[in-house]
Amino acid sequence: MFQLTATPPNGLADEPVHIRVTGLPPAQMVTLKASLKDEKGNLFQSKAFYRANEAGEVDLERAPALGGDYVGVHAMGLFWSLKPEKAFRRLLKRDVINNPFKVTLDLYDSVCLQDSTTAQPRASQMVQRWFLGPGVQRKQIREGRVRGALFIPPGEGPFPGIIDLFGSIGGLVEFRASLLATHGFAVLALAYFAYEDLPDKLLELDLEYFEEAANFLLAHPKIQRPGIGVISVSKGAEIGLAMACYLKQVVATVCISGSNAILEIPLRYRDLLVTPMRFDWECIQIHVSGAVRLRSGNRDSRNEMNQQSVLPVEKAQGCILFIVGENDECLNTRAYAEQAMDQLKSHGRSSGKMLVYPGAGHLIEPPYAPLCFASWSPALPRPVLWGGDPVAHAAAQEHSWREIQKFFRQHFSGTGIKYS
C-alpha cells in the first residue's frame, strides 16, 4: 500500500517539508505532482519523476529526480519549481492572516505526463504553508500619511523594528513582513503608491514619507530605539538605500536587487532633489518570449554623466547588506552594488557587505517561493523579464534569507530580542 507523507503538514512557508513515499514496488517509476491555487484562482503546478529504491521508498531528501521540473536531489523542488498554468503569472500571497497556501501533493505510480484530468493519483497529501506564525499580530496602519500593515511578534518586546518595501508592483505586499515578524522582528509592510489614498502612480519619491514611517515605528512602545532596519527589493531597494543614506533613524538596511542610483523618477528630501538616471529606451531588447529585458537599457552608474543620480552611500550611518543575483535581467544589480561597495571603501567605511548569487534572478524572495522568470507588471502591455536559473535561484533564496536574519540580529543592539 502506497503511503505519501509530508512533514510537517502545517508549517511556515519558509520552512522545509520532508516528503517521503513508501510501500512501492522496488525500482518503480513514480510521478510526484504539486499543485496550488492562488487567491485569484490561478493554478500553479510542478512535477518530478522518481525511481523507488530496493526497499520501495522515495525520500526526497535523498533520492534524485530523473526529470520533470527539476533534476537531482532537491527536497523542496516541488515547491520552488511550481509554474503558473497561464504563463507570466506571479505567485504572491495577499492575505497572510486568515488562510495559508494549500499545496496538494499527488503520487502517480507511473511516469505521468498528462494533467490529472485523465489519470488518478494513488496517494495524495495536502500541505499548508502559512505566512504568519502563532501569536504574531497584524495591525492595519493609517497614521498621518503612513499606510501599511504592522506585524508584531508575541511577547513584551521591545523588538527590533524593520520597514519592508517592495517594488513597482505597488499596493501592499505583506508576506515577507509577516514571515520576518515570525522570526522575532516588528515589521511594517509599507505601501507607497497604488494603495488606499496614496498616489496611484509613482511619479516622485518623497523621502519624508518614509521618514514619517520610520518615526512612527520608533514611537511604538513595542519597538526598540534608537534605530530601525529596512528590508527592500527592486524599486523598494533604491528607496531603502536612499533611507540609509539620508535618514539617521536607519541603522541596518538590506537592499535586494536594487540600484545604487535613483532611476527614472526624481527623489525629494526636504531641500534636496536628486535627478534620476534614465533607461536608454532605444537599447531595450525584447526576449524571445516577448518579455521586455529592461537590463539591456540600464545605464552605467559609474559614467560621469550620471553621478548626480548616484546615492551618497558614504553618508549612511548604519550598515548595508546588498543582495544581488547575477542573472538579473531587469537591472545590472551586481554592477550597482559593486559601485556602492567601492564608494564605501574609498571613504574608509566598512559598513557594507555584498552577497552575489550566480544564477539568481531579480525577484529574490523568502525560501521555496517559485522562481518568477517573467511576469505581467501593473499597467504594462508586455511582461517584464526578471531572469534566474531555477535551481540556483532557489539556493540563493534559502541562503540569503538566513543571512538577512543574521544581519539584522547582529546590527540591532540591546536586550529583549526574541528569537523564534
Add this chain to the structure above:
Amino acid sequence: MVQLTATPLSALVDEPVHIQITGLSPFQVVTLQASLKDEKENMFYSHAYYRANKVGKVDLEYDSALGGDYVGVHPMGLFWSLKPKKLLTRLLKKDVMNSPFRVQIKLCDLQSPLRNQDTSTSMVSVTLERWYVAPGVTRIPVEEGRLRGALFLPSGEGPFPGVIDLFGGIGGLSEHRSSLLASRGFASLALAYWGYKDLPSQLQKLDLEYFEEASNFLLRHPKVFGQGIGVISTSKGAEIGLSMAIYLKQVTATILINGPNSPYGIPYVYRGYTHQSIPYSLQFLSTNALGFIEFQGIYEKIGVEASQSLFPIEKAHGHFLFIVGEDDKSINSKEHAKKAIEKLRRHGKKNWTLLSYPGAGHLIEPPYSPLCWASKMPNLHWGGEVIAHAAAQEHSWKEIQKFLRKHLIPVVTSQL
C-alpha cells in the same frame, strides 16, 4: 519630407526586402514597427530602434538596430523577429495559393517598448505582400488511393525534380514549404500522414508502404524526373524520411531536419514485417524557467548510439543532408546526427553532408519565418536564439535547394 521605402513591395516570402528611410533629422532615433494579422486574426508585432545618419537617412542593409526585437545589422530583422500578441501562437500560412501575408511596416518616433503596440501612431507606413507561391505555380489536391496531400508544380513543361515534403508532430497538412519549393523549380508533394481527412486521427503505426505509394505516385508523374525523388522532412517527418531513404530505392536524396536516427515510440510496418522502435523515456523530460516542456532528454542514449540505432542507415544508397539546430530543446538533434554519420563512416560511406547551426532551434523553416520558440498543447519549448535561428534558416534554405538540384536533376553528358 520623411519617406519610407521597402523594395520589393510584393514578393515571395523567402525573398529579402530592402527597407530605407530618408528625410529624418540628423541622428534622429526612430522606431520601425512591423505588424501582421494571420488568417485567424492573430496579431504579430516586431519593432526596432534606429538612429539616422548625419543626412537623416536609415538603410537597414547597413545600419544597426540599437534595440527592440533584435540588435545589429539585420535587413530582414523585422520579419523574423515578429512575435505573437497572444503567447505561443505559431505563424503558419494555411491558404498558400490565394492570398499573401500582408506585413505593415510603420515608422514612428522613438517610443518606449512598454507602450501598447496596437495604438502606436506612425509618421508613415508601407504594406508589403509576402507570397508563398510564385505566379504560374499550380496546386493539385492529391486523393489517389490512400494518398492525401497537395502537389505543387512549377510553371512550365518540366520535367522537374520531385520532392516529398514531410512535417512532424503537428499532423494535418502543411503546404507552405512545398509551395515555396515549387516556386523555386521543384515538383513538391506536401504529404499528410495523420490527422487529415480520412487518415488516422492518431499516429499509432507508420506504414512505409504508404510512403512508397507516394514515392511511386510522384515518380510516375509526367512532369517529374523519373530517375529518383527527394525527401525533405522535419522532426517526426525526418524519422520517416530516414526510413524511406533506407528501404525505398526510389529515394535518392534525403534532407533530415532535426530528426532522430532511430525509430521511436511507434512501430514501422513494411511488407508484412513490423520493425520495433525504441520507447520514449518520458522520465527524462525537463522544463525551462517558464514551464515549457523540453523533450530532448527522452531519446534513450542507447538508441542514439551508433551501434544501437535500429535504422541500418548504411543501406541507403541515396544522399543525405543532415540539418541540425544545436539549440534544439525538443530532440538532441546534434547527437542523433553525429551518431548516424559515425555509422555511415564506419561502413565507408561518404554520401552525407552535415549542416550544424549553433543557436538554431527545432523548427528550422524557410527564411524570414519568425522563430517559433514554444507552442501550446502541451506547452513545448522548441529552442532557438532569435538571431542565430534566422541566420540558420537563410543559409539552410539555399543549401537545401542546391542539394536537391545536385542529386535530383540528371546530368546530361555529351553524346560525342
